[in-house]
Amino acid sequence: MTAWRDVREKENWAAEGNAVKIDLVMRERKLHSLRLIEVIVPERPTRGSTVRLECRYDLQRDNLYSVKWYKGVREFYRFVPNDRPAARAYPVKGLSVDLAGSSGSSVVLDSVQRSASGTYRCEVSSDAPYFDTVSKEKVMDVIEPPLKMDQPPIGVLGGSVRLDCPHDLGDIPMNSFQWFKDDIEFYRFMPRSRPPAQTFTVEGVTLNVLLSNYSSMYLENLRPSSAGKYRCEVSSDAPPFLKEQDEKELVVSELPEIRPHIIPDRGSYKVGDTVHLNCTTSRSRPTPKLTLLINDQPVDDSMTTTTVDHHADAFQSANLQFSFPVTHQNSRGSAVRVKCQASIADIYAATGETSIPVGQRTGPLISRPQQRPQQPRLQQPFSATPKDECLAKAMAILSRAWATFQ
Template sequence: MASKRIRPEGGEGRRMSNASRPGALHTAFNMLALSWIIISELLLSAHCLKDLKIFVPEAVLMGNAATLSCQYDLEQAALYAVRWYFGQEEFYRYVPREAKPTFVFAVAGINVDLSNSDATSVTLKGVTRELSGTYQCEVSEDAPLFHTEIRSAHMQVVEMPKDDPVMQVDKKVIGANDNLKAVCTLGPSYPPANISWTVNGRVIYPTPQQRITHDAYEGSTTYSSLELYPHSQVLLDFFEGKYQRSVTLKCTVTITGMYHKDVQQRIGLNMAPPTTISPNLLGLEGSKRYANGDPDNSALTGASQRCCICCGAFGAISLAIFTMAMAQL
């Protein structure tokens, strides 16, 4: 009975071994195919598109030309196409194997200079501020892989203001207890200008005692106001210096690194201590009398009163003499 059990088990084992051979062959084939694909990719990647870089001007003056460049290394691979996009819209394509390799697509505001455009760069003529935005360069290599890469960069079109900035201050000389207010103004520009403030080269930052406001909109005048209160740190430091007689207040106006102008004013510092006005000068003590009869115990005030009494007596005598002379006539 034991031998009868062993034989069926042995026969079944041989049948399973024979049945597993197709699975083993299939696995071996898959491994071979995968190895071939990996090796092929490595061989092909050694000579294909790489090092794609885009060069777009960060800022360009409105009305000027702008050249956008796309640099890449194909090694031994062939170029299939170069495409340029503004936002998501394609406006230029270069396909070297075509009879006419350059193609221009209609995009609002874009005017391509074909004489200065090729496989690595494209030139835009007379840019307007509407062309500020993101540009993309897409490069594709030819068959068999058609490997493609894309890079993007931002360009700002700048519209300069027609006039220089202007600063106005409410006081030319200030004391320790005075406020100082100044306004810096620049005409319309695109994008709006940035304005910063300094005193003797020291940057002024907003605090409860140093208020700065900025009002700027695209295509309109830019304003910035500065108000320094008596206890602002920047003024306290200058008034504490015994030999400081004036400071230089400056506003600096910039636009995207292409525009930079300073306007400055000299502000005098009045170092005299604050004075108070006597109530007598305001007539607040005129009705008061003191023990000696003087309103303020002042010899000068008493002398003035005696002078007025003498003047009154002299006037009365003169009038009497004049009246008697007329009566005799």
């Protein structure tokens, strides 16, 4: 009985010892445990963009064995620091790995395509003696870049303008490309139709078909009715059946017929006076921007006041007001040069110019002591020894005249 009890005690002591050892091992392992902190995968990158996938982890006291990236179940990138080379890429459809830009904590994908959409998993493993492995996954959905119509310039009445709407569906087939003015369709392109292009009559739209293609419209003979909102719209012919659109407003300008006119409040000024002037434009659409220059130096817009007159026929005229004192510096003794520049985008620029006469400065003059003017001093005529009779007679006449003058 005693022997049996001794055996049981030894077994208990052994079990307790093992439990302590296990606890110590677990404590030690916890100190060395690999921990995955965060996996960063862009949720909705645009097709053709560069994407960086990040895997943030904490090795604690462990050594890194490997970092692997998977799309679905297929590995496309592996980083093993003890290998040479440390980074390797494996072919997966739609993925192009930039090895030079990738590392043990991130992988760079160049020019991602729609086929790159899917679930991405980062798997990190520690080296001996624990060989821990942790992983986490995220979903990425590659979307089409938004359709972007180039900002159309301001058109000129009777002129022409080009509206561009560049796009790229990549490997997704196009279903249609359409153009609208104020929500009314005037052009449609469907590559599977015969003929693929169709035009529709819309007020204000005169399309030059020879100079146009489905993504670039050349409008000519612009009229007031040509102004409005123009929209381009593209749709795909396969899942996910994308539709993108963009819209811009076209302004048709009717330019001023004459240059800006500068009107000062008086005909002439003196130093110390204040000049009040107006600069007025003739009727136009849209309103020109006015800029004032005094002696070729631009005047800050905050110092001027500009008003716009709206006429019944939708034309406008602008009026700029400005006041400034006349000084010796700005008048330069005789006049102040004033310029008024009118501009509409990059299609119109005209300058009105005038010179404002300036007299003497007003106010009391400072008197200066006057000096008695000195009489000019005449020099004695030169003397010369006559060399002939004629010269002697001339000298005699000159001497008598001089004596009489004295």
